[in-house]
Amino acid sequence: MVKQSVRDIAASSTTSPTVAGQADKRTEDPNLIDTLNQVFTLFRINYHNQYHAAFGEVAVLNQAKRLWKESLGSFSNEQILQAARDVIEQSDYLPTLHKMLVACEATLVAEGLPPVQEAYREAANAPSPKNAQPWSHPAVYLAGKQVGWRNMVHMAEAKSFPLFAKAYRELIKRVLAGEALEIDRPTGIEDKQGAVLTRTDVEEKIRDLRKLFDPD
Structure with a gap:
């Protein structure tokens, strides 16, 4: 049902208010503007009272859309719409x-990028050498x-997680822009047999040699 609503809204979203107003049209991606207009229309339909309480004034609505454009602009239009559908299906509250x-x-999992909380846990618990x-x-x-x-x-964690989340999200933007990290x-x-030794391997071999000369 939500997907059908998206298709219906797409046909009329180009007549909705723009994200940053008429003066900024030349510097904006019209496809992203259209996507955000669809998202906010979906929110208006599904969270009617909450939506009007939050965005009752046109100036507030346009300011919110401008902020969302700046924050979500690195994601594809499909990912933004999918995220909106997921939120609507999972929550009774305006996001x-x-x-x-x-x-x-969360839509980036298919591309190998874990959600930020999972990424933080992975980084915090990773053994050395990192x-x-x-x-x-x-x-x-x-x-x-x-x-x-x-x-x-x-x-x-209350201090390290925000630092990690900020760094990770900036890296996500670079990945979505096509950069290969x-x-x-x-x-x-290499040892005598030609095998590549990591720093840990070298340290273990040094400890073994020390034991030969000082077994105690």
Whole structure:
């Protein structure tokens, strides 16, 4: 039913108020504006009283759309619409921008990008050496590295999570823009048999050698 509503709304959404007003048309993506108009129309239909209480004034509505455009612009139109459908089907309350951002991020799982909370847990619990682990996506590793691995382990989650979320979301934007993120994998060194040794392997071999000379 929600999908049918989206199709019906799409036909008329181009006549809805623009995100930032007439003066800014030239600098805006018309497809994104159309998508946000569809989303807000869906919200008006499904959260009628809450919607009018929040966006009863045109100036407030346009300001909200402008903010949503800035925050959700890195996601595709399909992802934004899917997130709106998911929110409508799962909640009786008009979503905040934060809830829509989380819903949009949830659509990225198919691309290998875990939701921010899962990404944080993965980064916080990853063993060392960090760059040798099988990360779900390079963005998770790079966000943890940016925050600092010591901070990820020892800083209170109330402080480290916002830092991680900000870094991770910026990396998501880069991924959606087409950038291929990479992890600085350990180069290691080769032993006599030609096998590549990581830093951990080297440290273990050093400890073994020390035991030969000092068994106690």
